[in-house]
Amino acid sequence: xxxxxxxxxxxxxxxxxxxxxxxxxxxxxxxxxxxxxxxxxxxxxxxxxxxxxxxxxxxxxxxxxxxxxxxxxxxxxxxxxxxxxxxxxxxxxxxxxxxxxxxxxxxxxxxxxxxxxxxxxxxxxxxxxxxxxxxxxxxxxxxxxxxxxxxxxxxxxxxxxxxxxxxxxxxxxxxxxxxxxxxxxxxxxxxxxxxxxxxxxxxxxxxxxxxxxxxxxxxxxxx
Numbered sequence: 001x002x003x004x005x006x007x008x009x010x011x012x013x014x015x016x017x018x019x020x021x022x023x024x025x026x027x028x029x030x031x032x033x034x035x036x037x038x039x040x041x042x043x044x045x046x047x048x049x050x051x052x053x054x055x056x057x058x059x060x061x062x063x064x065x066x067x068x069x070x071x072x073x074x075x076x077x078x079x080x081x082x083x084x085x086x087x088x089x090x091x092x093x094x095x096x097x098x099x100x101x102x103x104x105x106x107x108x109x110x111x112x113x114x115x116x117x118x119x120x121x122x123x124x125x126x127x128x129x130x131x132x133x134x135x136x137x138x139x140x141x142x143x144x145x146x147x148x149x150x151x152x153x154x155x156x157x158x159x160x161x162x163x164x165x166x167x168x169x170x171x172x173x174x175x176x177x178x179x180x181x182x183x184x185x186x187x188x189x190x191x192x193x194x195x196x197x198x199x200x201x202x203x204x205x206x207x208x209x210x211x212x213x214x215x216x217x218x219x220x221x222x223x
Contacts, residue, residue, distance in 0.1 A: 010083040017076045018198045020069050021141075025159040027066045028143060031059065032158075039063070039144060070221075077223045081137060138163050138195050139170040140178070140220040149217020154205040156218060157196065164193040174222055182207040182215045 032038055037051075037059050045051050138161030145152050166181045168174065181190070189204040207215035 006083055006086055010080055013076050013080050013083070014198060017073060017080065020073045020076070021159045021161075022197070024066060024069045024073070024143075025157075027062050027069070028158050031062055031066075032144065034147075039066070074223065077138075084137060137170050138223055139174055140222050142194075142218050143221045144219035146212050146217040148210075149212055150206060150208050150210055151216040151218035155203055156192075156194070156205060156216075159196070160201075161195040161223070162192070162220060163195055163200065164191070166190040166192075175220070178220060186215055 028039065030036070035053070037043060037054055040063075043051055043054060043056050043059060050056050140162040142151070142156055142158055142160045142162070145156060145158055163169070165178055166185055168177045168181050171177075186207050186209075189206050192203050192205050194201050194203065205216065209215065210217060
């Protein structure tokens with residue numbers, strides 16, 4: 001019962017997070033449209049006067065709202081991760097308590113899947129959702145993409161959450177590892193798993209030199 005309630009709570013949090021991401025995407029696209037200020041561009045001209053072509057109050061309101069959404073997104077993501085860890089523990093606990101007495105020793109080999117993915121949670125049947133909650137943990141989000149960049153041409157979108165980039169998954173020193181992976185795989189197709197509007201998408205992106213900065217032309221923000 002506890003695991004079921006926790007699972008339901010986690011799914012509600014994920015739906016709420018998707019709603020935040022959708023609103024963030026709208027704001028980011030508006031700020032980053034051609035001729036816009038971007039997420040942090042200067043609102044003053046070279047002489048220190050407000051830029052006449054910019055609706056400054058609207059831009060400031062958008063940036064303020066985006067900051068609020070990012071904070072809420074971070075809090076919800078932390079709560080989701082905590083719930084996932086609890087669910088993962090609940091998955092393993094029944095296994096460790098009963099494996100010696102009630103299961104053949106070679107069951108995992110026959111199943112061909114790690115025990116944490118193939119065992120029931122709190123006595124209930126496992127499902128694809130249980131697997132997704134455990135393994136699909138995004139660690140970064142695409143919050144800027146330059147037009148005509150490798151990232152844009154290969155299909156990345158604003159708001160995409162990075163679950164796996166080549167050999168990089170959630171862990172320590174993520175920005176350094178991402179940069180190193182892109183550098184090592186320059187000119188090669190890198191497998192990529194992203195979460196987009198709550199759905200996992202498998203794709204590839206090829207880090208490469210282009211007319212702009214970096215090898216991808218996008219910015220990842222850690223979650």
